[in-house]
Amino acid sequence: MEPSSTVKIAADGDVILVVGPKAMKLRVHSLFLKAASKPFSAMFGPDWKEGDEMTGRDGPVELPLPEDNAAAMKLICAIIHHRNEGIPSTLPALNVLEIAVTADKYDCVDALKFASHTWLRPDEHDMSDLMLLAASAYLFRNAQAFKEITKAMILTHSGPYLALSCEEVESAMSWKVFCHLEEARSSARLQLAEILLEGVNDSTVSCCHRCGWSSKYAYAYLKSLKEQHLWPTHLYRTSISEVLESAEKMPDPVPTEDSGPCTYSYKHCTPEYRRNRRWSLDRLNNSIGLCLHCVRSGRASASSCQVTH
Numbered sequence: 001m002e003p004s005s006t007v008k009i010a011a012d013g014d015v016i017l018v019v020g021p022k023a024m025k026l027r028v029h030s031l032f033l034k035a036a037s038k039p040f041s042a043m044f045g046p047d048w049k050e051g052d053e054m055t056g057r058d059g060p061v062e063l064p065l066p067e068d069n070a071a072a073m074k075l076i077c078a079i080i081h082h083r084n085e086g087i088p089s090t091l092p093a094l095n096v097l098e099i100a101v102t103a104d105k106y107d108c109v110d111a112l113k114f115a116s117h118t119w120l121r122p123d124e125h126d127m128s129d130l131m132l133l134a135a136s137a138y139l140f141r142n143a144q145a146f147k148e149i150t151k152a153m154i155l156t157h158s159g160p161y162l163a164l165s166c167e168e169v170e171s172a173m174s175w176k177v178f179c180h181l182e183e184a185r186s187s188a189r190l191q192l193a194e195i196l197l198e199g200v201n202d203s204t205v206s207c208c209h210r211c212g213w214s215s216k217y218a219y220a221y222l223k224s225l226k227e228q229h230l231w232p233t234h235l236y237r238t239s240i241s242e243v244l245e246s247a248e249k250m251p252d253p254v255p256t257e258d259s260g261p262c263t264y265s266y267k268h269c270t271p272e273y274r275r276n277r278r279w280s281l282d283r284l285n286n287s288i289g290l291c292l293h294c295v296r297s298g299r300a301s302a303s304s305c306q307v308t309h
Contacts (some may be wrong), residue, residue, distance in 0.1 A: 009077045011087075015044070016062045017077070020070035027060060028077050036080045036111040069097070080108065090118050093129035093136070097168055100139035101137070102277040104172075107272050109140055120145035130266040131164040135173040143292040151289030155241040156187045176298070180290055188240050188288055193278045194248060196225060199273045207233040216273055220253035247281055250274065 006016060006025040013027040029103075033040035043063070065073065065080055076099060078086040091099075096119045103109045120137050122145075130153050137146040153161070161181045200218045225231050228250045235243055252273045 007074060009074070009081050009083060013129060013236055014060050014062045017073060018062055018066075019068050022070065023064075023066070024070035024074065025062075026074055026077055028196070029078045032080050033077075037106045037108040038237075039106050040108075053285060058191060058253045060191050068105075069098045072098040075099055076106075076108065077113065079283065080111055083287070087115055089118050093132035093295075094168065096120065096136045097132045097139075097172060100136040101172055104139040110223060112140070112143075116140045116142065117145065120149065122149045125152075127157050128164055128166075129151065131161075131166075131169055131258065134177070136170045138173045138177070138292065141296075143288060146292040146295075147289035150229065154183060154188060154288050155244075155285075156239050156240040158237070159186075174295070177290070177295060180295055184288065187238065188284065189235045189243075191284050192240065192243055192247070192281075193235055195284065196230055197232070197276055198280075199225075199277060216255040216257045217253065219257070220255040221273060224250060224253040244281060244285060248274075 017026040
């Protein structure tokens, strides 16, 4: 008689997976596992002991999986067997990574594609959880989620990324991802500094007649950068999201000095620094985030990537 403690994902299943150190029993259909996973397909084939034992057997055969995570395997089996009532829409980040590790081991990532998509949203997670989710997206091979999660990490984290490392992340994802995150954040900060300093030479403020019109606005603009804590040296102590917000809100400067008389003063137009830099800031914001294809290939270079950046 089957023990009452067995989780009947498929009540008439022909296999009982005995999972984890506490031996959780999951009754499932071998046909569903074979369709979703190449390793399971091989195990239940005629060349393996488990497949041979199933031939002509009246009851289910047990398959011990003592090294696997029982909760993760239970959820994976529920998804494979279309037991939607047992599939949560949200999960703690560590649980998502545990599922990703198990799915990667048994090569059934594709079967979890749609379910995992909802778990990989970067909303309302602290930075440690985002690192766990980044590792999960890496294993799930979800390029969109990986870009969105790493974008959130690059925008909002101002400390070292290596401090967010843990055993679970290091076993799932290449250590080079930490380097890519640091490189991407440094690049974004440099681009931000360039966008902000370009305002000094705004073409709408140009006057070649040495009347001082251009100089007084350039000086006022530089003063405004310092007052708003947007001077380049300050960018390395502030998160990129805070800098973007401050740069977007920074009002156009009003010079306190007078310029000299100019024959072409009728051509002088009050510069619109804020409007002119908005496009550049939006473009930078949209470009932030790591490309999974580049990272997994080890290149992390848009020029050699197989997808359009």
